[in-house]
């Protein structure tokens with residue numbers, strides 16, 4: 001898709017000023033070539049906080065009013081997941097470009113609809129899978145592409161952490177509003193696994209298991225694991241526990257020739273002081289790879305805004321397209337179906 005190239009600074013309007021939305025605001029404000037011109041927040045308390053921190057931005061209570069602001073060129077949507085489709089479709093129809101937080105939708109129909117609207121309106125639709133921009137998780141991809149492993153055959157993407165935040169009004173613990181918990185954090189790991197094993201074709205099926213510490217809430221899955229098979233024989237394991245402590249993520253990818261092992265640890269997910277390392281085995285030697293800049297979701301969030309400034313001003317490519325976002329939702333919905341039905345689920349069951 002080609003759109004007209006915009007002059008910098010690119011004017012962002014932010015919808016959602018909650019726990020993660022505040023970090024988006026900070027990232028936009030810090031990024032060269034980006035300007036935060038408008039913020040929409042629901043409660044008076046959130047609006048007051050937005051007004052105080054960003055006195056130059058126009059603050060709105062109703063997102064529809066923000067969408068009428070001609071200065072806003074791209075909307076950054078950081079709302080509870082059940083609101084993504086309503087607000088994103090209105091945003092694209094209002095002629096704005098869009099950065100939509102993951103999950104792209106809580107159903108495939110929502111994703112398909114957004115892709116169709118973005119095409120019809122010729123607007124950029126980017127999905128917030130920011131881990132792809134990481135100096136470490138991204139370097140794993142680069143090494144795979146450069147042939148370091150030979151042909152990739154296996155990927156493990158694993159996280160152990162403390163429980164999820166509640167979200168405003170507790171939406172994250174309400175399945176009718178969050179969709180399911182695979183769409184919360186494992187969605188990032190499905191995205192990485194599919195990205196890393198791209199040479200093995202499309203994912204074809206998944207088998208998943210999960211359980212909960214809360215007997216009254218089996219749907220709130222503290223432990224989740226899935227095995228996903230790809231067309232040309234590779235497979236990925238995606239695994240997460242929310243019953244642990246701190247935040248520790250590991251990626252292991254092995255191929256016909258070598259192996260890569262990346263790990264990231266922090267006292268919490270949003271630390272600016274994590275520890276991390278990337279090591280590899282090239283078939284002969286074990287080596288450590290330098291990481292050229294800090295990695296962690298707060299850093300990647302800034303990289304994501306910078307990436308969008310480049311896309312809009314210079315016509316460069318998105319790091320994660322709407323089609324990638326749709327794939328991520330599909331993998332999560334199929335994994336949840338596998339848990340519910342206790343069987344292997346093929347992705348084409350959900351698409352045909």
Ligand SMILES: NC(=O)c1ccc[n+]([C@@H]2O[C@H](COP(=O)([O-])OP(=O)(O)OC[C@H]3O[C@@H](n4cnc5c(N)ncnc54)[C@H](OP(=O)(O)O)[C@@H]3O)[C@@H](O)[C@H]2O)c1
Nearest residue numbers: 016017018019020021041042043046078079081101167168
């Ligand atoms: N990519 C990532 O790594 C990542 C990380 C975290 C979250 N996320 C995603 O980001 C999204 C937001 O998560 P969060 O943790 O920031 O949730 P949150 O803390 O609950 O924040 C959501 C915000 O949306 C506001 N809101 C709700 N309805 C609204 C409406 N109709 N109009 C305007 N604002 C409204 C709430 O306003 P009030 O505060 O005024 O009630 C709240 O501030 C979710 O989709 C989540 O999956 C992504």
